[in-house]
Amino acid sequence: MSTELQPIKPKGFWERPEGVTGGLFMAAIVLGGGYFLYKALPTLITLAENTLYLAGMLAALAAAVYIVLDPKVRNLVWYVYKSIMRWITGIFVQIDPIGILKSYIESLRDNLGSMNKQIGNLKGQMYKLGEMIKQNQRDIQNNLGLANRAKETGKDAIMVLKARKAGRLQESNMKLEDLYKRMEVLYRVLTKMYENSEIMLEDLQDQVTVKEQEYKAIKASHSAIRSAMNILSGNSDKKYMYDMALEAMADDVGQKVGEMERFMDVSKNFMDSIDLQNGVFEEEGLQMLDKWEKEGVSFLLGGEKNNIIAKANSPSDVLDLNANNPTPSKAERGGNQYDSFFDQ
Numbered sequence: 001m002s003t004e005l006q007p008i009k010p011k012g013f014w015e016r017p018e019g020v021t022g023g024l025f026m027a028a029i030v031l032g033g034g035y036f037l038y039k040a041l042p043t044l045i046t047l048a049e050n051t052l053y054l055a056g057m058l059a060a061l062a063a064a065v066y067i068v069l070d071p072k073v074r075n076l077v078w079y080v081y082k083s084i085m086r087w088i089t090g091i092f093v094q095i096d097p098i099g100i101l102k103s104y105i106e107s108l109r110d111n112l113g114s115m116n117k118q119i120g121n122l123k124g125q126m127y128k129l130g131e132m133i134k135q136n137q138r139d140i141q142n143n144l145g146l147a148n149r150a151k152e153t154g155k156d157a158i159m160v161l162k163a164r165k166a167g168r169l170q171e172s173n174m175k176l177e178d179l180y181k182r183m184e185v186l187y188r189v190l191t192k193m194y195e196n197s198e199i200m201l202e203d204l205q206d207q208v209t210v211k212e213q214e215y216k217a218i219k220a221s222h223s224a225i226r227s228a229m230n231i232l233s234g235n236s237d238k239k240y241m242y243d244m245a246l247e248a249m250a251d252d253v254g255q256k257v258g259e260m261e262r263f264m265d266v267s268k269n270f271m272d273s274i275d276l277q278n279g280v281f282e283e284e285g286l287q288m289l290d291k292w293e294k295e296g297v298s299f300l301l302g303g304e305k306n307n308i309i310a311k312a313n314s315p316s317d318v319l320d321l322n323a324n325n326p327t328p329s330k331a332e333r334g335g336n337q338y339d340s341f342f343d344q
Helices: 017-048 052-068 071-092 097-152 155-219 224-232 239-271 284-292 303-313
Strands: none
Touching: 097 155, 097 239, 155 239, 155 284, 155 303, 239 284
16 A cells, blocks of 8 residues: 555635535435426427527527537536535535634644543553563562572472463563553653644644635635636636645645544544553554554655664664654744635
């Protein structure tokens, strides 16, 4: 599976909420037009017998054919239809991209708070698990030492008892170390997602503040007549293009927020399945984590996902739970990640 993310493409009319409304209206127009034609057919036949009426009908048919064949007129009709459907849909559904982006900002703030708590809880559990592993290692060495001394003094029963206890502790530690590796993957991914989400929130807030003012100016100067003239002359309508850029931006944020929430669910289910006292965890939580690792692409992590997983499984890359990873400044990360959506 490819690990490269495809660029966000603006949704087509039929993929957006107003497309559902447009589809219903289109079906109603087709059915209503067919029924009207069926009912009016006898009258039309009678009118066609009159030369004057026939000429009028042929002129209307020629106008209809012209609309169908002329791309500019066809685009204008299609634009008007989409605008009407968007207006009707907006009465019942939030489709204003600025409004949607503001709601994502609120979701991001809430999610960052929840994710920070998850990271703190996970770090605490990893500290406990690390201490358990170290204590087991000390107990293993202690029991092996007792077994050797018992062997030297001919106390075979004690030797066997201590050797078996060391073996059980070693087996337990293997499971605990495997569990620690899985928790390390969670920790590394959560901390990176948190960092990227903080950056996304900052960029999003800055972008929405700027674009809301620009959007108001565009809407204030926008008129249906000017849009129609632009379309008839073959030019793009500025408001329409701005809407498309904002919607593409909202789609990108939506995908990232969705992934953030899904991974938080994965990590919560995994942590809930862990019983540190007995060193066990349920298979379902592990399977969810394995599935996420194998999914390939990540909207929030991008190409960093595979590197993070590889670091967690590398013996040479030891995780420092006390390390402080400051969020890079806007200059260090190359400006606002959403500027490119508005490049014309």
